[in-house]
Amino acid sequence: xxxxxxxxxxxxxxxxxxxxxxxxxxxxxxxxxxxxxxxxxxxxxxxxxxxxxxxxxxxxxxxxxxxxxxxxxxxxxxxxxxxxxxxxxxxxxxxxxxxxxxxxxxxxxxxxxxxxxxxxxxxxxxxxxxxxxxxxxxxxxxxxxxxxxxxxxxxxxxxxxxxxxxxxxxxxxxxxxxxxxxxxxxxxxxxxxxxxxxxxxxxxxxxxxxxxxxxxxxxxxxxxxxxxxxxxxxxxxxxxxxxxxxxxxxxxxxxxxxxxxxxxxxxxxxxxxxxxxxxxxxxxxxxxxxxxx
Ligand SMILES: Nc1ncnc2c1ncn2[C@@H]1O[C@H](COP(=O)(O)OP(=O)(O)OP(=O)(O)O)[C@@H](O)[C@H]1O
Ligand SMILES: [Mg+2]
Numbered sequence: 001x002x003x004x005x006x007x008x009x010x011x012x013x014x015x016x017x018x019x020x021x022x023x024x025x026x027x028x029x030x031x032x033x034x035x036x037x038x039x040x041x042x043x044x045x046x047x048x049x050x051x052x053x054x055x056x057x058x059x060x061x062x063x064x065x066x067x068x069x070x071x072x073x074x075x076x077x078x079x080x081x082x083x084x085x086x087x088x089x090x091x092x093x094x095x096x097x098x099x100x101x102x103x104x105x106x107x108x109x110x111x112x113x114x115x116x117x118x119x120x121x122x123x124x125x126x127x128x129x130x131x132x133x134x135x136x137x138x139x140x141x142x143x144x145x146x147x148x149x150x151x152x153x154x155x156x157x158x159x160x161x162x163x164x165x166x167x168x169x170x171x172x173x174x175x176x177x178x179x180x181x182x183x184x185x186x187x188x189x190x191x192x193x194x195x196x197x198x199x200x201x202x203x204x205x206x207x208x209x210x211x212x213x214x215x216x217x218x219x220x221x222x223x224x225x226x227x228x229x230x231x232x233x234x235x236x237x238x239x240x241x242x243x244x245x246x247x248x249x250x251x252x253x254x255x256x257x258x259x260x261x262x263x264x265x266x267x268x269x270x271x272x273x274x275x276x277x278x279x280x281x282x283x284x285x286x287x288x289x290x291x292x293x
Contacts, residue, residue, distance in 0.1 A: 003071035005160050005191035006033035011065035025051040027215040030242045040202035041195040043212035049195035053164045057085045086163040090149030094138035109156040123151040142169040163194035199280045218286045220246045237270035238262045
């Protein structure tokens with residue numbers, strides 16, 4: 001069995017806040033992302049999305065619990081170079097041009113010079129930055145900066161992409177472009193884990209979505225065409241032994257097997273619903289109540 005692309009277990013992060021207060025940014029987070037999945041990590045401001053991503057990319061340490069990338073500790077340098085990472089607010093040396101910056105990134109990843117040149121050409125084209133490639137980054141618009149941020153994640157052709165709000169600051173054309181890039185990566189079998197507030201973006205590209213509220217995962221949803229269930233199928237809600245409510249879309253013929261497998265792994269069947277539901281409704285109701293729907 002291949003190791004999952006991402007495996008988060010009982011992850012906690014406590015920051016020191018103002019006046020000796022403690023901020024519980026992550027509370028017993030459990031999440032497994034299999035290789036090849038596109039996963040949307042949705043949550044309101046301050047929910048803990050960037051904290052999770054910073055732990056996964058080895059920038060900060062968890063207070064407790066584990067975070068693994070393809071079976072390696074997230075703090076391991078081999079894990080770090082296997083990731084294409086887009087930070088929440090990408091920033092670049094303002095005096096460098098986009099092309100120079102991408103060459104610089106290629107050198108950091110110890111790519112051969114000919115590959116740096118060919119990959120730079122490819123990713124500039126892909127992110128519609130060829131025209132601007134030889135201009136200093138200081139003159140770039142917010143959307144161009146965001147696209148350059150994404151371009152640098154693609155340069156060394158990693159198998160896993162961890163993107164903190166990849167569609168942020170983009171106009172509709174830019175958003176469509178980024179969605180196409182994500183879908184093309186999926187076609188190539190890559191794994192993509194991205195955070196967002198925008199449910200429509202999750203609906204457009206994701207296989208699954210997780211909702212995080214106050215540092216806790218409150219729901220895990222299969223995503224299909226913007227609906228988590230389709231006519232003729234059921235949504236089965238399963239409470240895991242970690243207290244996370246999972247939902248799965250199953251057809252009549254899969255219902256029995258899904259129930260048996262859930263019970264075998266120590267989970268309990270919460271409920272089964274034969275109805276259509278949309279992700280936005282789930283998101284809003286889980287945020288409002290702070291509880292799984
Ligand atoms: N370095 C830090 N020191 C203290 N508190 C922090 C620190 N970093 C994050 N936090 C707190 O941890 C919580 C989670 O923050 P995080 O940045 O992970 O949220 P987020 O889901 O990414 O939010 P947003 O959608 O606004 O980007 C917040 O309460 C935040 O104030
Ligand atoms: Mg954030």
